[in-house]
Amino acid sequence: MSATRRITYREAVREALREALLRDPRVFLMGEDVGRYGGAYACSSGLLAEFGEERIRDTPLSESAFVGAGIGAAIGGMRPIVEVMTINFSLLALDQIVNNAATLRHMSGGQIAVPVVIRMATGAGRQLAAQHSHSLECWYAHVPGIRAVAPATIADARGMLWTALQEPNPVVIFEHATLYSDEGEVPAGGEFAVDIDRAAIRRAGADLSLITYGGSLKKALAAAETLAGERIDCEVIDLRTLRPLDEETLLASVRRTHRALIVDEGWRSGSLAGEIAARIAEQAFFDLDAPVRRVCSAEVPIPYPRHLEEAATPQVDTIVAAARGLMRR
């Protein structure tokens, strides 16, 4: 195995940003408080000093305008990385992303490319209450013309950005806010870039496919550990790319294990978990030994108190319980 280093998710994002700025003069970063403040999650600290105000652009609180400007700048020949502080505020820019970024290529008959990368923090888990705890990744994954990715590991946080910048299409990157301080391994040097096409098997197993992404991956892995003690052998799939879905990896896993449990922090109704369940039902129905199950967020705006927030969102114990149910234990 080649040499690795341990860094945090936050450092991985920062290194990836820095690398992109160094390697491609067309790249610039813009968003609220990305400069002086160093980013709401400190992902861009130090970059203003190194790259200056032209390339590290603090924006006013104008999500629609600066996301739209990122889309325009991408059309105009730049490679913008737009940081929206959180997915909650991206709702103010939804029009630009859905009506412009996603459609311009098609509406123009293929004349216009929109190579913009939009990053945003997502998810619950920090007691920030309803307006600051949304997991709306599936809204973006719903839209043709957008590529949606969710780095769940430090290596993906380090490697996905560069690949996204090579895309001729708009890419939205979702960073779960509970991940930033987590540590993990990245290559010690050389090439960091990773694909943004394939799901990854994070843990091989024979009894059950645990399918998840983003902030729920670590919970799924912890649940798999617990279940291993009960001799339930879980395969844990990290979707990585939410649109387009890597059906091949998903379905191959389900065909091996014959059982699927999907863990998704989005609300159950209309969730990405629902889409995955449908695809399994459509294409692997006769391989299943049990109905597909889902662990999603409860159908309630995320409440502030810790015990209620935990009860509203997927947790290790609810995943374990659902897996036992699936195995009839």
Next chain:
Amino acid sequence: MSAPAPHKVRVTREHARELLRQMILVRRFEEACVEQYGAQKIRGFLHLYIGEEANAVGVMQALTPEDAVVATYREHGHALIRGIPATAVMAEMFGKAAGCSRGRGGSMHLFDASRRFYGGNAIVGGGLPLAVGLALADKLRGLARVTCCIFGEGAAAEGEFHESLNLAALWKLPVLFVCENNRYAMGTAIERSESVPDIRRHAEVYGIASETVDGMNVVDVEVAARRAAEAVRAGEGPRFLENHTYRFRAHSMFDPDLYRDKAEVETWKKRGPIVRFSQWVLETGTLHQADIDAIEAETAQTIADAVAFAEAAPPEPVEDLLRDVYAPRPAAPEPPAP
């Protein structure tokens, strides 16, 4: 103290005491929040109002119980002065069901419909359209009430700010817009986010009469707010106040506060609303040190009671997780005859 000439208020001893008491209540409440945050009783984001007290206190003097208030996540002070008991506000911070939002909202989402206090909005600019709608309802219902909409200067860059001002002016709606311009939106100084940092000029573009106010001077704020609220109540359409103020603490408990000069903070602290007003009441003999000591003692008791109440309040049972997502529905109408 410089009260503007046309509307000089006579600050009686009782009124001076009340203004000071309210500012001290907000200050001590916020200090208690810091302590409880340290003890991990309060979690999540916590945005303190320390330094800005004169704004909530001054503006609230101009409102009647029938008026409505729409505020932001930096709203503890407004909630307290609007009359939500400190016990209910602190219990909300603790996430207890005895809180003013049943604990579901926390520090950023204080509500009290009975006092027409409509939050507690944590999306910058999100409260402005809401305020326009509340005022529209009053106008349509023929009620001479004011909707007071409070927001930071950062909101002035959002589309919702401009859309709301235009709508309120176009339809002559009874909104009192109050911009608490504390010069920073998180780490971004106003000069670095506004092409025209003079926020009131944005209001004027929409034909809304506006005023800049010394937001560190509670009497100035009260005078300006009374004048503006009277005009709004009289059906003259919206009014806009830009209050110049400053937050003495970081944006939130997560903010290392590295983007501004310590000297700048110190300069503003010298102009602090409580320090200055206390000085004035003492120098003019309006109040005596014993009065201030009594206010402090009374406030300390209020805060201690609030913390004890929040501490003792039971957590909400998990079985209730799904409540209050939808209102109970009236019985379904009979299906139409075939």
